[in-house]
Amino acid sequence: MFMARILVIEDEAAIRRVLVKILTEENDAYQVEEAENGAEGLEKLKKQEYDLVLCDIKMPKMDGVEVLEAGRKSKPETPFIMISGHGDLDTAVQTMRMGAFDYISKPPDLNRLLTTVRNALDRKELVAENRILKKKVSKNFQMVGESDEIHGIKEMIDKVAPTDARVLITGSNGTGKELVAHWIHQKSPRSSAPFVEVNCAAIPSELIESELFGHVKGAFTSAVKDRAGKFEAANKGTLFLDEIGDMSLSAQAKVLRALQESKVSRVGSDKDIKVDVRVVAATNKDLQKEISEGKFREDLYHRLAVILIRVPSLNDRREDIPLLIEHFSGKIAEEQGTAPKGFTEKAIKLLQDYDWTGNVRELRNVVERLVILGGKEVSEEDVRLFASK
Numbered sequence: 001m002f003m004a005r006i007l008v009i010e011d012e013a014a015i016r017r018v019l020v021k022i023l024t025e026e027n028d029a030y031q032v033e034e035a036e037n038g039a040e041g042l043e044k045l046k047k048q049e050y051d052l053v054l055c056d057i058k059m060p061k062m063d064g065v066e067v068l069e070a071g072r073k074s075k076p077e078t079p080f081i082m083i084s085g086h087g088d089l090d091t092a093v094q095t096m097r098m099g100a101f102d103y104i105s106k107p108p109d110l111n112r113l114l115t116t117v118r119n120a121l122d123r124k125e126l127v128a129e130n131r132i133l134k135k136k137v138s139k140n141f142q143m144v145g146e147s148d149e150i151h152g153i154k155e156m157i158d159k160v161a162p163t164d165a166r167v168l169i170t171g172s173n174g175t176g177k178e179l180v181a182h183w184i185h186q187k188s189p190r191s192s193a194p195f196v197e198v199n200c201a202a203i204p205s206e207l208i209e210s211e212l213f214g215h216v217k218g219a220f221t222s223a224v225k226d227r228a229g230k231f232e233a234a235n236k237g238t239l240f241l242d243e244i245g246d247m248s249l250s251a252q253a254k255v256l257r258a259l260q261e262s263k264v265s266r267v268g269s270d271k272d273i274k275v276d277v278r279v280v281a282a283t284n285k286d287l288q289k290e291i292s293e294g295k296f297r298e299d300l301y302h303r304l305a306v307i308l309i310r311v312p313s314l315n316d317r318r319e320d321i322p323l324l325i326e327h328f329s330g331k332i333a334e335e336q337g338t339a340p341k342g343f344t345e346k347a348i349k350l351l352q353d354y355d356w357t358g359n360v361r362e363l364r365n366v367v368e369r370l371v372i373l374g375g376k377e378v379s380e381e382d383v384r385l386f387a388s389k
Ligand SMILES: Nc1ncnc2c1ncn2[C@@H]1O[C@H](COP(=O)(O)OP(=O)(O)OP(=O)(O)O)[C@@H](O)[C@H]1O
Pocket: 140, 141, 142, 143, 144, 145, 171, 172, 173, 174, 175, 176, 177, 178, 179, 180, 242, 284, 324, 327, 360, 361, 364
């Protein structure tokens, strides 16, 4: 189970005791620590990792605003919930602008406190998941190729990335659509915020709305707690909707609203949550055809496809194949800790002339298998065998 370390910074002993008691009794997974003033709190925060900080605003010596400011610098991923007394509501609102997750008023209302704590921890978890994901894939994000097509795509990325324009990326499976989306995010002013990917085809249609917009506890049978959706997780960053052509019409209607109004509401709630998200979508389907068959909303299409990037199939840029072979075989050798193996010219030629229905991903899989098996020579039969796997 996910343990949550929570730090309570509060100078009033009575309130501090109440907060610690409420949290410890609420959930066995909450490990609560306390600090009696701002300076002590900040010291603890710098030394240890916390999943959440509850911090009073008005304290002698170092007040909550200063703790928040210093905390955001040394531990930017730790969410802060501020505790505000009578006189400092304005300051509480101000702290949200400084990056506090939320605030609660004194005396703390039990339900509001627990909901806010859960929401903050959910968000923290999402950010952490996303960071792990980013790390895992970042080494594979090189875009290899010297063909006119690849140069064209790189130029396009450089042009559109700095804007907030929505981009629709089309192309068949495994051509590198996700790679393009990744670079649009990396080269944009949003790059320090999350890049969140949703594969719309991989999620059952009854779950997609909850995945995108989140849900509140009790919205459906398996909704045992409130959960933020991917739109919220991508706030200030980029949301990549992969395989958008597979999204249900009812989810399409909700996405349209989110794009038009920059607001979402969690499933089971009518509270609006403001989100600032750039949407990049991709599909291997012919959306015009889907529109004429009534499976895709035309209004959504126009919202998404402000800029269109078509990623060409590998068969249309064969001159890139030798470079890709070198790239993939180098990568796999590196992973295995062996020296990269060169393929013979004949082998490269064979791979270059092959009909790559599965595109770059298929080529990568074939090269990886060939490297692992140690052969420099390749027969057409091998390629066919590996490619079809
Ligand atoms: N130009 C390229 N240079 C290096 N690697 C590439 C290139 N294009 C694609 N790849 C690699 O090929 C694989 C497939 O690419 P990617 O996932 O971006 O394709 P996709 O079009 O999004 O696929 P799908 O349609 O299945 O979602 C990835 O491992 C990616 O890193």
